[in-house]
Amino acid sequence: MENHSGQPSPGSIMQIGTGFWASKILLSAVRFELFTLLAERKQMTANEIKSKLRFKCTDRHVFDFLDALTTFGFLKRDGFLETASYSNAPDTDLFLDKKKPTYIGGMLEMLNNRLYGFWGNLESGLLTGHPQNEAKQGENLFEKLYEDADRLKEFIHAMSGIQMGNFIALAQQFDFSKAKSLVDIGGSAALLSLMIAKHHSHISCTSWDLPAVAPIANETIQQFQLQDRVKTAEGDFFKDSFPQADIITMGNILHDWDEEIKMMLIQKAYDALPEGGIFIAIEGVIDEDRNKNAFGLMMSLNMLIETGTGFDYTFADFDKWTKAIGFKKTEIIPLTGPSSAVIAYK
Known part of the structure; x- marks a missing residue:
């Protein structure tokens, strides 16, 4: 792995190694329906978002959460810290507003609700060749999904979204x-x-x-x-x-x-x-x-x-x-x- 100067760099290693941090920030925003809220309100301050989503963390961590989403390109920001207001980026507004027919967040919801935890066992899957999902409890993935109407609907909307x-x-x-x-x-x-x-x-x-x-x-x-x-x-x-x-x-x-x-x-x-x-x-x-x-x-x-x-x-x-x-x-x-x-x- 090299940077543009041709010298070895740890940048890519750390970007991939911490990739689950970025994933969880996006998945959490989808779970809180932040983008749907912003699509409706158009623009909100960090304090308004904190109040509406009932966050109990410090203001600084709310800023960190929203500014990370801005850095990734999911949000747009006017102002800074206490004076900042946030709105959806165009792609986010189209694809992550739950009230639009173009919503693809079903897959992200399933990633958060099911696969995020299961992927923590990738090493076990490679070592054993066995599934690392519901099957570890002796359950068949598809039988389990099809017997639970809510989980089936989530799975179907996930597949549709992707x-x-x-x-x-x-x-x-x-x-x-x-x-x-x-x-x-x-x-x-x-x-x-x-x-x-x-x-x-x-x-x-x-x-x-x-x-x-x-x-x-x-x-x-x-x-x-x-x-x-x-x-x-x-x-x-x-x-x-x-x-x-x-x-x-x-x-x-x-x-x-x-x-x-x-x-x-x-x-x-x-x-x-x-x-x-x-x-x-x-x-x-x-x-x-x-x-x-x-x-x-x-x-x-x-x-x-x-x-x-x-x-x-x-x-x-x-x-x-x-x-x-x-x-x-x-x-x-x-x-x-x-x-x-x-x-x-x-």
């Missing part, structure tokens, strides 16, 4: 002109189906997931007023065949599982598609040199924490798996940030 920008980008960048039907496997809150339907009026979409998810998905569909072209359907991809469609999609599904289950899911997608049909997976696809997409690599480690055997993959991996099943050709489309769509044609 993928919303990707779904919009896919809808805008991919050629859907020849498709009349799409089924999103593990469709969660139906956002992928909704974004495709919103941008392509000729397509009928189905969000396919376990029965417990349908009420959440239907609520989202109603919000977008697209009930005529987006439906929910219930199924279990371990037990059931996929519904037939011109396009089969999966957003953050394949990476949950080991290679054997990945191949099983790809096979089911292949079987549900007509000749010329298309399979699309949206994930943090790792770059071929495995030295650029840090998010994809960290998400793969998150699968160690969550499932023990799931992992993220490169486009070359996807190409190998899909062609082994029988798909004729593949391509990759970069979406937002570190995410991509990998596509296989039957």
